[in-house]
Amino acid sequence: MMPPYEEGGLLSPGWAGSQGAAATSDLAYLQALLDAESALTRAQSAVGDVPSTAAEAVTAAARADAFDVQALTLRARAAGNPVLALVSELKASVAQEHRAFVHRGATSQDIVDTATMLVAARCLDLVLADLARSEVALARLAATHRDTVMAGRTLTQHAVPTTFGLKAAGWRSLVLDARDRVQTVRSALPAQLGGAAGTLAALGGNPELVAAFARETGLAEPPLPWHTLRTPIADLAGALAFTAGALGKAAADVLTLSRTEIAEVAEGAGGGSSAMPHKANPVRATLIAAAARQAPALASILYGSLVAEDERPPGAWHAEWQPLRELLRAVAGAAENAAELFPALHIDTDAMRRNLDRTDGLIVSERLTAELGAIVGRDRAKQLLTTLAGRVREGEGTLPQLLAEHPSFATLPLDALTDPAGYTGAAGLLTDRALERP
DSSP, X not given: OOOOOOOOOTTOTTTTTSHHHHHTSHHHHHHHHHHHHHHHHHHHHHTTSSOHHHHHHHHHHOOGGGSOHHHHHHHXXXXXXXXXXXXXXXXXXXXXXXXXXXXXXXXXXXXXXXHHHHHHHHHXXXXXXXXXXXXXXXXXHHHHTTTOEEEEEETTEEEEEEEHHHHHHHHHHHHHHHHHHHHXXXXXXXXXXXXXXXXXXXXXXXXXXXXXXXXXXXOXXXXXXXXXXXXXXXXXXXXXXXXXXXXHHHHHHHHHHTSTTTOSEEOTTOBOOSSOTTOOXXXXXXXHHHHHHHHHHHHHHHHHTTOOOSSSOSSTTGGGHHHHHHHHHHHHHHHHHHHHHGGGOEEOHHHHHHHHGGGTTGGGHHHHHHHHHHHHOHHHHHHHHHHHHHHHHTTSOOHHHHHHTSGGGTTSOHHHHTOGGGOOTTHHHHHHHHHTOO
């Protein structure tokens, strides 16, 4: 016999045990459903449709720990959603005279959609807090390493020098872009109330009830019932997918720079290996990268559900629930991992310098093309540097040594011209500009 189902995230270490996991758990969703039901009764009381005593009774009974989550889960199969079973249990938990006012005039989608927005709002608040922690850590890294020179890499190869401060400032910029998108979506998350076909007919045809309901839930008031107008879900999907990608970009850089043969950064406390005790794996960055790879596929399902037929859709709405929860979890987990990764990130400036020197001056060949071109012509300079690059790779000497053999260049300050620290362009100024962004 299979044991009772218990969701623990065994194969989801990116979010298991996180605050986001708790905010999106079955118990949290159940509480959000109950919050929607009690808010509806209070809103109806506020507009004079329901006795205040009924609103008080329903609110007092709407505690998730008083219900059997697993039993409700199994009963939800019969109706295709958990609301019917929940309403039955909620009615049974209040006095007889109040039961007629539970779920009065609402449809199941009103409650599920509103609960989903409540869960999303609570989860996004956690994400925003973690993004704020990451932003502070990255600002500190960017300022500290404003002038720390490192190899800029394009298409996996050394290109020209850059600074770690500019790289960290870029990561911070993405975090702030994510923050702005999440804040915008968070502030616009709407309540849902329309009744069976979005006309408010069974709710007295009173638009003021929608406003009262939104106030009771703390969500935005929608201009229309959005049963098949899924803009809120699409906007949420977009902000979440972008956030995963923004954090994933930084994680991808950390993973590259923490390779043994590069070793320019390291996680403060890497993870162990079951077979290789010498390893300190970049686990936080790995889990963030995993979330970034999952997010687009999850978001695509939510975008696909925009094609929702009629006034209430069969299947399109139902297809949203689990992908949205997984997306919330993945992003909340990634944000929490990032907030732990960046403050503890170890930067090895000596390794950065060693890697800069690996090509014996070739990393500034762009600069030399311009400098030497002024003497022998740009085409001739480029041809000469191409030849010398081959000799450097063959071990015949460093670039300054080989350039000194050329009579036209013997008087040039070749050591200075080939020093990567002297060719970072406006990296410092760009870093300063980026850090001015609040």
